[in-house]
Amino acid sequence: MLRKWLNANSMLRTELSGVATDKFLEFLLYGMDSAFWLLKGYKQNIKNFSGRYVFTTQNNRVAASAVFKDGDMVVHEKALNQWDVKVTFKNAQALRDFLFSGDQDIVDSLLKNEVEVDGNLNYIYKFGFMARDLEHRLGIV
Amino acid sequence: MESLYPLIVDVVRGSLEDGPGIRSVVFFKGCPLNCIFCHNPETKEPQAEMAFYSGRCIQCGSCAEACTESAIDFNLPGRISREKCVRCGDCAIVCPGVALRRIGRYYPVSELKEVLMKDSTFYRHSGGGVTLSGGECTMYPHYVESLLLLLKAEGIHVTLETGGHFEYSVFKRKILPHIDLIYYDIKFADREMHIKYTGKSNRRILDNFHRLISEANLEVHPRLPLVPGITATKENFSAVVDFLCKAGADSVSLLPYNPLGLEMAASIGKPVPDLPKGFMKPDEERKSYAVFENILDKKRDGRLRWPAGKND
Amino acid sequence: MSQISAEVSRDLSLKSCELTEGVKKLRKAYFKAAPEICIERAKFVTKFSIENGLFERERITILDKARMYRKVLENRVSVVRHSAGYKYTRDGLKPFDIVDTSPFAGSTTSKFKGVPLYPEFFALNLWPELWTISKRNSNPYHIHSREVEVLNLDIFPHWMEKNILELTRKRASREDQKKIKLVQHLVFFLTSKPECISHTIPDFSKVLEFGLQGIIDEAEKNKDGKSSSTIEFYTAIQEVLKGIIVYSRNLAKEAERLAGLETEGNLKEQLLAIAETYRRVPEFPAQNFREGLTTIWICWTAIHLENPNIGLSLGRLDQILYALYQKDINNGNLDIQKAVDLLCHFWLKIGDHVPAIPEAAEQLFGGTGSNQAITIGGVDRNGTNAVNDLTYIMLRATELMKLRDPNLNARYYQVINSKDYLKRLCEANIVTGATPALHNDKAVIKALEAKNETPKQARDYGIIGCVEPGSNGRFYGHSAAILLNLTSALELSMFNGTHRHTGERQIGPETGDPSTFNTFGEFWNAFETQTRWLIEQSTALNNLFGKTHQCFYPTPILSAFFEGPMQNGKDLIEGGAAINASGATIIGLADVADSLSAIQRVVFREGADPREKRVAFADLIGALERNFEGDTNDKALRLRLSKSEKTPKYGNEDPMANQNVCRIVELLDEAFDMINNYRGGKYRVGYWTMTSHAGFGRLMGALPNGRKASENFSSGITPVSGVTPDLVKTLGSVAFLPPECFSNGVALNLKFNPIDGDDQKMLDNLVAYVESYFGDGGMEIQFNVISHDKFIEAVNNPEDYPDLLVRVSGYTAYFKDLTREMQKEIIDRTEYRLSTGRASY
Ligand code: SF4
Numbered sequence A: 001m002l003r004k005w006l007n008a009n010s011m012l013r014t015e016l017s018g019v020a021t022d023k024f025l026e027f028l029l030y031g032m033d034s035a036f037w038l039l040k041g042y043k044q045n046i047k048n049f050s051g052r053y054v055f056t057t058q059n060n061r062v063a064a065s066a067v068f069k070d071g072d073m074v075v076h077e078k079a080l081n082q083w084d085v086k087v088t089f090k091n092a093q094a095l096r097d098f099l100f101s102g103d104q105d106i107v108d109s110l111l112k113n114e115v116e117v118d119g120n121l122n123y124i125y126k127f128g129f130m131a132r133d134l135e136h137r138l139g140i141v
Numbered sequence B: 001m002e003s004l005y006p007l008i009v010d011v012v013r014g015s016l017e018d019g020p021g022i023r024s025v026v027f028f029k030g031c032p033l034n035c036i037f038c039h040n041p042e043t044k045e046p047q048a049e050m051a052f053y054s055g056r057c058i059q060c061g062s063c064a065e066a067c068t069e070s071a072i073d074f075n076l077p078g079r080i081s082r083e084k085c086v087r088c089g090d091c092a093i094v095c096p097g098v099a100l101r102r103i104g105r106y107y108p109v110s111e112l113k114e115v116l117m118k119d120s121t122f123y124r125h126s127g128g129g130v131t132l133s134g135g136e137c138t139m140y141p142h143y144v145e146s147l148l149l150l151l152k153a154e155g156i157h158v159t160l161e162t163g164g165h166f167e168y169s170v171f172k173r174k175i176l177p178h179i180d181l182i183y184y185d186i187k188f189a190d191r192e193m194h195i196k197y198t199g200k201s202n203r204r205i206l207d208n209f210h211r212l213i214s215e216a217n218l219e220v221h222p223r224l225p226l227v228p229g230i231t232a233t234k235e236n237f238s239a240v241v242d243f244l245c246k247a248g249a250d251s252v253s254l255l256p257y258n259p260l261g262l263e264m265a266a267s268i269g270k271p272v273p274d275l276p277k278g279f280m281k282p283d284e285e286r287k288s289y290a291v292f293e294n295i296l297d298k299k300r301d302g303r304l305r306w307p308a309g310k311n312d
Numbered sequence C: 001m002s003q004i005s006a007e008v009s010r011d012l013s014l015k016s017c018e019l020t021e022g023v024k025k026l027r028k029a030y031f032k033a034a035p036e037i038c039i040e041r042a043k044f045v046t047k048f049s050i051e052n053g054l055f056e057r058e059r060i061t062i063l064d065k066a067r068m069y070r071k072v073l074e075n076r077v078s079v080v081r082h083s084a085g086y087k088y089t090r091d092g093l094k095p096f097d098i099v100d101t102s103p104f105a106g107s108t109t110s111k112f113k114g115v116p117l118y119p120e121f122f123a124l125n126l127w128p129e130l131w132t133i134s135k136r137n138s139n140p141y142h143i144h145s146r147e148v149e150v151l152n153l154d155i156f157p158h159w160m161e162k163n164i165l166e167l168t169r170k171r172a173s174r175e176d177q178k179k180i181k182l183v184q185h186l187v188f189f190l191t192s193k194p195e196c197i198s199h200t201i202p203d204f205s206k207v208l209e210f211g212l213q214g215i216i217d218e219a220e221k222n223k224d225g226k227s228s229s230t231i232e233f234y235t236a237i238q239e240v241l242k243g244i245i246v247y248s249r250n251l252a253k254e255a256e257r258l259a260g261l262e263t264e265g266n267l268k269e270q271l272l273a274i275a276e277t278y279r280r281v282p283e284f285p286a287q288n289f290r291e292g293l294t295t296i297w298i299c300w301t302a303i304h305l306e307n308p309n310i311g312l313s314l315g316r317l318d319q320i321l322y323a324l325y326q327k328d329i330n331n332g333n334l335d336i337q338k339a340v341d342l343l344c345h346f347w348l349k350i351g352d353h354v355p356a357i358p359e360a361a362e363q364l365f366g367g368t369g370s371n372q373a374i375t376i377g378g379v380d381r382n383g384t385n386a387v388n389d390l391t392y393i394m395l396r397a398t399e400l401m402k403l404r405d406p407n408l409n410a411r412y413y414q415v416i417n418s419k420d421y422l423k424r425l426c427e428a429n430i431v432t433g434a435t436p437a438l439h440n441d442k443a444v445i446k447a448l449e450a451k452n453e454t455p456k457q458a459r460d461y462g463i464i465g466c467v468e469p470g471s472n473g474r475f476y477g478h479s480a481a482i483l484l485n486l487t488s489a490l491e492l493s494m495f496n497g498t499h500r501h502t503g504e505r506q507i508g509p510e511t512g513d514p515s516t517f518n519t520f521g522e523f524w525n526a527f528e529t530q531t532r533w534l535i536e537q538s539t540a541l542n543n544l545f546g547k548t549h550q551c552f553y554p555t556p557i558l559s560a561f562f563e564g565p566m567q568n569g570k571d572l573i574e575g576g577a578a579i580n581a582s583g584a585t586i587i588g589l590a591d592v593a594d595s596l597s598a599i600q601r602v603v604f605r606e607g608a609d610p611r612e613k614r615v616a617f618a619d620l621i622g623a624l625e626r627n628f629e630g631d632t633n634d635k636a637l638r639l640r641l642s643k644s645e646k647t648p649k650y651g652n653e654d655p656m657a658n659q660n661v662c663r664i665v666e667l668l669d670e671a672f673d674m675i676n677n678y679r680g681g682k683y684r685v686g687y688w689t690m691t692s693h694a695g696f697g698r699l700m701g702a703l704p705n706g707r708k709a710s711e712n713f714s715s716g717i718t719p720v721s722g723v724t725p726d727l728v729k730t731l732g733s734v735a736f737l738p739p740e741c742f743s744n745g746v747a748l749n750l751k752f753n754p755i756d757g758d759d760q761k762m763l764d765n766l767v768a769y770v771e772s773y774f775g776d777g778g779m780e781i782q783f784n785v786i787s788h789d790k791f792i793e794a795v796n797n798p799e800d801y802p803d804l805l806v807r808v809s810g811y812t813a814y815f816k817d818l819t820r821e822m823q824k825e826i827i828d829r830t831e832y833r834l835s836t837g838r839a840s841y
């Protein structure tokens, strides 16, 4: 999903590729965060939406959280204790695969047993939409 | 030359090609003739034989380990040193890839009957039954009689495939009363040719056919196996048709040439005859059929039908 | 009394009946059209739920639901004529015009070929792909961007806490949450409850005879002296039925309006005829064949408004409609060609919707339609011959239309039904290549009686979804509730309760390290323990979902068309049906059976030749973990395990293999039968795998039967491909299994290579095979009669074969819609030549 977007944003891409795996998830979420401010209409997605997401790897080496509330998105560089959904990837590579493979979606990663979801799966579906909506608005789809 | 204990090469079940309906076919091992073009050369010898299929071998070496006679030789293209081999079958048991096989197994009559009865529902619903083939099952009249009596008690339709080289009186007493249909192979009308290619004179075969046609009240269906350049010649066609007309046969069919016997001959370590390696092409086959039909048309005495049935 | 008219008996194939121009055009449009997502239903349901505070409720009553559905029925768009669809082009999906002259108005969705959304159930999983779904590779759906916006902002957000999965998860205990996690690992079992309440056959006989008004009156009468909750149930029934009547009247009005605009005389007349029909039915009793079909059709759309379009089935239509047909024929209002034409149109209507399948799920269930089964033939409740004119007319319509949906199933009772009938069924399979599936009445009835159905109930079975038998209109069996991957039970027993797919964590009970076992019996015990454990987990989870259904999804519409609820005043979902059960289906039977036989023979050396080498269990595991790709030893071991000459294989009448299959099916039947479901019924088990044997196969490692990692499993009850050269032995081995263990149906898939130019011989052989297999006790058989070359051509040039119909395991699909894996699975299936009866390898 985001790969094409990253291609289009070569600056961010360059920055990302230089980032240690541990950090890049945050970058990603920050990227999304900024899109809420920059892209007209995109903010609709989080109007009246509250939800707490935790992304992490099994060894907890990589962790980030996103909290949506009152039309706002806040990124934390750690795993919060309270969440609506927590996504645990087998390892950093699985996380990268998930975020950067062409036709990714969560079920495909589940198929490969590379990710485990705790909590409310519907939040993942919504997150998936927001990611693709971003591409859509950037006219990359 | 009869042995009381025939070996069976195979029981093929669910065949649609060896008589009416769905059938089980018993291939007996052993044959009085020695046709060079035999398409089941593994049925010629009455004894058990070892076959090696080189294409299925993965070179694991288990066979050599198992052989107590040191008969496995990886330098031989046929793998088995036939002089040393005692045909015990140990190597085939351990071979994982079924590249080795011991051909020929003895079935007590009751066991064979049980195997054949497994498909009785299929026989009933298709108008099928059992076909005795070979090799030449008439070599084992006692065994075959016991089997036939068991099958007849169950009302099973039995077809016999024969090369016709049997002793008529014994056949008439032990086998004929219990069968329903005969496929009778006639290869040559000419005696010299017959001796040349099968190792035996055809006198008995032709006499037996004559007698069956005139005496027996069941369908006796003659078949001529096509072997390009050997049986499939104008001359032979003409002579065979003459014979059939004279004998009073009312139908005949041609069996398409089957080259699979060549591979098998190699597998069991027999010399491979110099014959075409492939099946006849459709147009070749059609041509043969046309030649035959032409001859038939000219000589038709009003009885001989062609082509006869679709069973082959 | 024979129910075959002189006219039909003259030519049972009804060759003279052809497609009329009108239906030909519609059929063409149908094949051209891509599915379109329809948000109408989701929008109404969401809006009603918001306005009436249903999202805040802890429990939703049947009356709430009924009012909601009534409102939708009264307000949904009246489609009398479809005018446009979307077709596949190089540049994506583009609109095209449709000339619709169908005698049937109304539609399941607002679209020509619609994908209805049920956000209460599983629709939210389409959320991530809304923008891309019209461009995805496999089976794209059209959707307008404004519809994406509506779904994203106004519909889906409301269901995030309120769809069945989430409601169940929130209510689940810690233990139960673990079971939900098991489903997420995907390799153990799937439950389809989160997707639907369906997989059953409604009863249409009552509405045909009395009309909806008759049922409304009956409900009123039944209220007398009942408790307030029962009265509420009957009121709910009345509400929804009134809604259906209004929907039909709206269609009549719309038809009339269109007729007013129409200048062409013929078309005008057609519209007026529709108006007239829809004003009368389904409100009042159907007077003729066309009204009968219209009644069923309109009720069918309403049932789908309530229940997701997965496996709802129409039942024994040739029986239910026969009286009306007969009446029309007698008074000269109908002839056979006209009946065929009506049914062709009806078939198209039935297929006017497809289920919403997210991209990843395509890998498990690719190519599926709604699997709406129709059943013909067999015997009636009293055991007498039920084959009639309509049986043959429906066969002809099916043969002409070649649709995957409806999925035609034919019953055959040996001797009571004529041999000519069976011949005709086989002929239809040769013509269509894949349909109808054939069911052996004797075996099926035996299976149902073994589950305590009365002979009358059992004899009146229809087929649900793929191949599952259920007493017509009275059996609520949700026959596809659980899909159990049996190879995972084997896996857990080989690895002491762990699974290669999920790594080191303990999943199942610890049943011991098999390398310490001394006998095969010990291994079997481990396998049995793991199997029972999986059954407990899956059924417990299914019951959990069932309870959520009871709280949030009462089913007034389906209940109105069912034997039971109307009599006892109880909703279907609460156990109101005359017969209750839940169904499971097993994936990987043949692979597991062969693997057990392999372990028994090569590890524990039962029945082995003393000259053969023993394989230590640890060495076997080593080879599996190397996927048999190590040295020559691995290769040799795999060969030995794969060859039927070396290791017992199911499908060859091998006693050890047969015994293992029997033990497994007996174990599963017994274990499922012990468990109660949430409606007071039991669990029934069957063996049909749709396309999931390819999907599950992808996730599983190498197995002791020589199957390598990721390869397909064998389908349904079919033996493993490539190990069964003799068709008669295959049929004999399958027929040998006890039908009493198969109350949820089986699918035996056979692939035949047709004989060129000798149709008669081909037909005779096919008939003989079926007769013999049924005679020996076989329960079900389904075919693909297509040559290998044609398959290969269809893989390479899909656009040339838009309607190439194939049997997966259970339902029929269009070959082009299948995943690569599934196409390969079908191509790799053992192919028997109809000329020789032998496999062609
Ligand atoms: S059959 Fe016996 S003697 Fe002959 S090669 Fe095999 S093992 Fe050796």
Ligand code: SF4
Pocket: B056, B057, B058, B059, B060, B061, B062, B063, B064, B094, B095, B096, B097, B098, B099, B100
């Ligand atoms: S045992 Fe079989 S596969 Fe192995 S080397 Fe001998 S013939 Fe070849």
